[in-house]
Amino acid sequence: MIKKRIFACLLAVGLTAVMLAVLSRLVMPKYTGNSREGNLISEYYRAIDSGESHDVIFIGDCEAYSSFSPPVLWENYRLRSFVRGSPSQSIAQSYHILCETLEYELPRVVVLSVYALCHDERPSEAYNRMTLDSMLPSMHKVRAVRDSIREGESQLSYFLPLLRFHSRWSELGSDDIKYFFDSPSVSHNGYLLRREIEPFIKDIAMGELAPHALPQENFEYLDKIRQVCADSGITLLLVKAPTDSWRYPWYEEWSGEIRDYTDANELEYYDLTECIDEIGIDPERDSYDGGLHLNVYGAEKTTRFLGGVLSRYVQDGRIDGSEEKIWAEKLALYYKERNMDG
Amino acid sequence: MTLLSLGSFLFLSVGAAVYYVSPVRARVYVLALISAIFYLALGWVSFVCIVAVTLVSFLVALRVEGRGRTGLCGLLCLSVLFLVLFWVGLRGVSGIFGFAAPIGISFYTLRVISYLVDVRRGKVGAQRNFLKYLLYTSFFPIAFLGPVVNFEDCKKTLLQPQKPCWENISGGILRVLFGVFKKTVVADALVESVGKISSEPEMYFGVYVVILIVLYSVEVYFDFSGGIDIALGAAQIFGVALPENFNKPFSSKSLAEFWNRWHITLGEWFEHYVFYPLSLTRTMQKLSRSLRQRLGVSVGKRIPLYAATLVTWALTGLWHGGALHFLVWGLVNGVLVLLSSESSRLLGSVCERYPRLSYARERMSFFAPVRVFFVIGAVRLLDVYKSVALTFGMLASAVVRWDSYVGIVDRIGEMMSFATVFPIALGILVVFTVSKFGIRAEKICGRPYAFAFCAVGLLLSSLLFGSYGYGFDAADFIYSQF
Numbered sequence: 172m173i174k175k176r177i178f179a180c181l182l183a184v185g186l187t188a189v190m191l192a193v194l195s196r197l198v199m200p201k202y203t204g205n206s207r208e209g210n211l212i213s214e215y216y217r218a219i220d221s222g223e224s225h226d227v228i229f230i231g232d233c234e235a236y237s238s239f240s241p242p243v244l245w246e247n248y249r250l251r252s253f254v255r256g257s258p259s260q261s262i263a264q265s266y267h268i269l270c271e272t273l274e275y276e277l278p279r280v281v282v283l284s285v286y287a288l289c290h291d292e293r294p295s296e297a298y299n300r301m302t303l304d305s306m307l308p309s310m311h312k313v314r315a316v317r318d319s320i321r322e323g324e325s326q327l328s329y330f331l332p333l334l335r336f337h338s339r340w341s342e343l344g345s346d347d348i349k350y351f352f353d354s355p356s357v358s359h360n361g362y363l364l365r366r367e368i369e370p371f372i373k374d375i376a377m378g379e380l381a382p383h384a385l386p387q388e389n390f391e392y393l394d395k396i397r398q399v400c401a402d403s404g405i406t407l408l409l410v411k412a413p414t415d416s417w418r419y420p421w422y423e424e425w426s427g428e429i430r431d432y433t434d435a436n437e438l439e440y441y442d443l444t445e446c447i448d449e450i451g452i453d454p455e456r457d458s459y460d461g462g463l464h465l466n467v468y469g470a471e472k473t474t475r476f477l478g479g480v481l482s483r484y485v486q487d488g489r490i491d492g493s494e495e496k497i498w499a500e501k502l503a504l505y506y507k508e509r510n511m512d513g
Numbered sequence: 514m515t516l517l518s519l520g521s522f523l524f525l526s527v528g529a530a531v532y533y534v535s536p537v538r539a540r541v542y543v544l545a546l547i548s549a550i551f552y553l554a555l556g557w558v559s560f561v562c563i564v565a566v567t568l569v570s571f572l573v574a575l576r577v578e579g580r581g582r583t584g585l586c587g588l589l590c591l592s593v594l595f596l597v598l599f600w601v602g603l604r605g606v607s608g609i610f611g612f613a614a615p616i617g618i619s620f621y622t623l624r625v626i627s628y629l630v631d632v633r634r635g636k637v638g639a640q641r642n643f644l645k646y647l648l649y650t651s652f653f654p655i656a657f658l659g660p661v662v663n664f665e666d667c668k669k670t671l672l673q674p675q676k677p678c679w680e681n682i683s684g685g686i687l688r689v690l691f692g693v694f695k696k697t698v699v700a701d702a703l704v705e706s707v708g709k710i711s712s713e714p715e716m717y718f719g720v721y722v723v724i725l726i727v728l729y730s731v732e733v734y735f736d737f738s739g740g741i742d743i744a745l746g747a748a749q750i751f752g753v754a755l756p757e758n759f760n761k762p763f764s765s766k767s768l769a770e771f772w773n774r775w776h777i778t779l780g781e782w783f784e785h786y787v788f789y790p791l792s793l794t795r796t797m798q799k800l801s802r803s804l805r806q807r808l809g810v811s812v813g814k815r816i817p818l819y820a821a822t823l824v825t826w827a828l829t830g831l832w833h834g835g836a837l838h839f840l841v842w843g844l845v846n847g848v849l850v851l852l853s854s855e856s857s858r859l860l861g862s863v864c865e866r867y868p869r870l871s872y873a874r875e876r877m878s879f880f881a882p883v884r885v886f887f888v889i890g891a892v893r894l895l896d897v898y899k900s901v902a903l904t905f906g907m908l909a910s911a912v913v914r915w916d917s918y919v920g921i922v923d924r925i926g927e928m929m930s931f932a933t934v935f936p937i938a939l940g941i942l943v944v945f946t947v948s949k950f951g952i953r954a955e956k957i958c959g960r961p962y963a964f965a966f967c968a969v970g971l972l973l974s975s976l977l978f979g980s981y982g983y984g985f986d987a988a989d990f991i992y993s994q995f
Contacts, residue, residue: 172961176679179961186969194977296983324983327519337977341932 195333198340199304201350206301207357208258211236212268213305214358215255219275223497226485227252229361230269231284232260237464238412239282240474241360242505245498248478250485254361259298262287262392267315269396271306273403279485280406282477283396285440288389289382289425293321303329305354359505364467366509371415371454371462382422390432397436406484409433413443413452413473416463441480443473450476467509517696517743517981524551525654525689529750533677540674544652544751545644551653552617563621567650570625571643574632578639617656619832623782624650627663630786637664645672654747658740660758660778667753675752683958683968685749690971691947691954692742697979699940700736703728704980706928711897718910719917724925726890729897734762735940737776761948766881768853771889772846779832783825792821823847833896838904842895849888936978 202209227250229239235256244250255268269281294302299319306312308330316329328335339347346355357363400407409429411421426442433440443450450472454462457469465473490498528547535543552560628649631637640646649667675681710717710725717725741758748755758777765771772780791797797817805813823844830843864871891908898904910917946952958964 176683176961179965182962183965183969186965187972190969190973191976194973198977328982333976334982337979337982338932340977341930341935 191331191333195331195336196351197343197347198336199332200300200336200339201346201355202301202357203346203350203355207355208233208236208363209301210305210354210357211257211361211363212255212302213354214356214361215253215272216307217353217356218253218360221497223251223253223494224276225251225253225278227280227282227481228269228272228278229254229256229282229284230260230265230272231256231282232287233258233464234286234412234414235260235282235284236358236361236363237365237466238284238414238470238473239477240362240364240467240470240505242362242498242502243471243474244478244481246502247475248482249490250478250481251490251494251498252360254358256284256361257298257302259290259294260287260302261290261294261319262389262396263318264294264302264315266392266395266399267311267318268302268306270399271309271311273399274309274311277403278405280408280481281396281400282408282410282481283393285409285411285429286419286421288385288393288429289421290389291383291386293319296321296324299324299329300335304332359501359508362470364470364505364508365459365464366467366511367459368456368466368468369459369461370456371458372417373415373454373462382420382424385425385428393432394436397438407438408480409438409440410477411440411442411444412465413447413450413469414458414462414465415444415447415454416461418461418463439480441477443476446476517693517740520554524554525747525750528653529682532751537674537676541648541672542644545648548648548651548653548656551656552651555656559617562618563651564647566618566621566625567647568643570629570650571640571646574629574639575641577629577633579635620655620657620659620661621650623661623779624663627661627782627786631664637668640664648672652748652753654744654751654753655755658737658744659776660741660744660756661782662755662778663782666756670753671748671755678752680955680958681749681752683961683964684954685746685751687954687957687964687968687971688746688749689743690746690968690975692739692744692746693979694971694975695735695739695742695940695944697975697981698936699944700732700739701980702933702937702940703732703735706933707732707897709928714898714903714907718907719914720911720921720924721917722894722907722911724928725897726887726894729893730886730890731937731941733893734759735944763886764882765885766878767857768846768850768885768888771885772850779829783829783832787828788821788825791824792817797821819851822851826850836899838895838899838901841901842892845892845895846889849892936980939974939978 200206200209227244229235229252233256236254239252239254241252241254244252255272257264260268265283265287272278293299299316299321303312303316303319306315312329313326316326320326320329325334397407399405411426411429414421421444426440426444429440429442432438452465452469452472457465457472459466528544528551531547532540532543549560549564552563628637632639640649648671649664652667652671655662707725707728710721710728738759745755745757756778758779760774760777762771762774765774797820800820801814801817803813804816807813808816826843826847827840828843830839830841830846833839833842860874864874894907895901895904898907957967
């Protein structure tokens with residue numbers, strides 16, 4: 172009888188663990204439809220599992236995954252890259268995601284999209300979920316959650332999503348079953364392709380607001396990123412995408428602060444808002460939301476421009492035949508989506 | 514830390530492990546220490562209060578034991594304790610005393626009062642071991658919601674070291690999970706609807722009041738009984754057997770029967786320590802004799818009884834809260850119990866004379882539980898609206914505003930979606946099935962695999978269908994505020 176009881180207890184514990192995992196996966200939002208960005212972080216693990224390695228890793232918020240196109244970088248410079256971006260990714264999250272990435276591979280260059288440096292509060296829960304829920308369980312995720320959540324959020328719910336999304340049981344649909352095992356593939360190595368066109372909105376009558384100073388806490392994480400890259404022999408580049416939006420402006424003062432930092436730490440900083448003409452950004456055609464983010468046309472131009480910089484740091488990459496084939500397929504898929512009608 | 518929190522469950526798990534790992538002789542003291550740590554975790558005010566009350570009452574009990582009279586010391590102590598209870602009742606009027614009442618004070622004050630009175634009466638001997646007495650006052654599973662136990666209840670199991678026993682541990686775990694299920698799946702799911710109807714009386718009147726009676730009655734039952742299940746289950750894990758607090762209250766056919774089945778231990782406490790002492794005082798005895806002589810036996814014996822009943826019910830109401838509506842709640846329930854009892858007696862005599870009426874009465878008794886449910890539920894609205902005038906006004910609207918009954922089904926559909934209704938229906942079905950078929954934890958735990966599946970099922974159902982977490986303003990246990 173004692174053996175039976177012990178076995179029953181073990182069965183209960185095991186069954187609970189399995190069902191918690193199953194139910195958590197079932198009720199987690201699959202981010203199909205209009206919020207595909209929620210799947211970006213998870214796509215990196217699939218790439219690594221398939222044997223990919225990368226010369227360049229991009230990290231950062233929406234500017235990262237909308238401005239830098241790995242297929243175009245490959246096509247023009249034969250640089251292998253991945254964009255580990257996510258919506259409203261904070262600098263703290265970028266740091267932890269970078270540390271996690273270095274557990275899997277050692278890129279030559281890390282490009283940090285700097286827009287998140289101006290955020291003076293933690294991301295909302297919705298954005299935290301899009302970044303953190305997809306991270307595989309690890310100490311990096313533990314630290315990222317700790318450094319990201321707002322008051323009232325539960326850290327445990329980021330490791331047991333059932334605790335947060337349990338109410339979705341009444342909203343389960345076919346996508347929840349279809350994407351139970353694998354999240355949908357929504358990007359091209361982390362680049363989220365958008366073909367819509369909404370010209371840059373200019374001449375909105377807004378008062379010139381004095382910008383707040385970039386938060387010191389963000390510079391602390393930037394310093395950690397710098398240190399990690401230095402310790403690993405990785406070149407760190409800071410980049411501001413060539414966007415121009417009255418809703419989320421970018422101030423010269425901020426660029427100045429970043430430049431002060433990069434000068435003091437012997438880093439390279441490229442404020443591409445100063446190179447819009449050189450890049451060839453067409454305000455009428457190269458954004459999908461009035462200048463806040465670049466669409467595929469703007470991203471291609473930006474990538475070609477930045478690729479020239481990146482190729483200085485990655486020159487002796489040996490790429491074998493299987494990788495060539497994989498990237499050729501990626502490029503084909505990219506153009507298939509890019510040139511789709513409608 | 515609340516009763517339904519990860520911290521509490523971790524505390525319970527670790528506490529139980531430490532308890533059973535300790536040497537047998539030390540277990541009672543270990544449990545006392547664990548309970549003290551629990552109160553410390555609730556805050557220094559709670560900790561200081563319970564230690565102070567325990568120490569003072571411990572010393573007073575030693576003093577009054579065997580003296581034949583309560584004495585100044587005992588009277589002073591009892592007075593202070595009653596004042597504490599009264600103060601706790603007044604805490605609803607915020608700002609008077611500046612800070613919230615220490616957690617659990619309503620319940621352990623009752624335990625201490627019953628202990629002192631029982632020692633004074635010679636029913637129990639004064640406890641000479643302070644730590645054991647501290648364990649009696651502070652046993653942490655019953656800190657928030659009771660049940661209201663007396664010293665006699667606790668002597669055999671709480672104050673004796675227990676050995677690990679599969680039946681106790683598995684039964685306790687199952688009961689805790691059952692309580693969590695009731696609370697999260699049913700009670701908390703109703704909070705939003707109840708809040709919506711009660712917060713806008715100008716919009717939700719008439720039929721909505723009837724809906725509110727049903728929803729709130731179900732919410733309170735599942736909330737409170739769920740909490741008691743957790744408390745009793747947690748106690749059982751430590752091998753401590755405590756009295757039940759609910760016994761199928763909604764099957765009651767009279768108001769008196771209902772109050773013998775609902776919050777049983779509180780009712781018994783007030784009966785033993787307020788009603789009986791009050792009705793057996795010399796003053797009451799004299800009054801009864803005098804009234805019998807003047808007004809006849811029938812009236813004469815009733816008035817003192819009614820007076821004691823109403824005082825008891827008034828105090829019961831005040832125990833729940835110091836506001837007027839709680840006092841009215843108590844008095845109305847007292848009046849209704851007396852009316853119910855008198856009308857039952859009267860009807861009985863009429864039916865003896867007219868047998869056909871007796872037959873009809875027997876048939877109608879089928880609807881008695883429904884009648885009791887709505888009467889109790891209607892009075893309970895005092896706790897929802899928190900205003901005597903508003904409550905009676907809304908109850909009147911339920912009778913007068915017939916226009917509101919048009920399209921009742923659609924109105925319910927608007928208020929509660931499938932996502933809300935399904936878990937509630939599931940929860941009620943599970944609880945009804947358990948009750949109807951007398952499914953007891955002992956039977957399930959006798960079969961280890963049945964225990965495993967039931968435990969996993971309850972846990973997962975609670976996690977999946979429960980109303981909790983970020984974004985849910987799930988109410989803390991209703992009764993934990995008392």
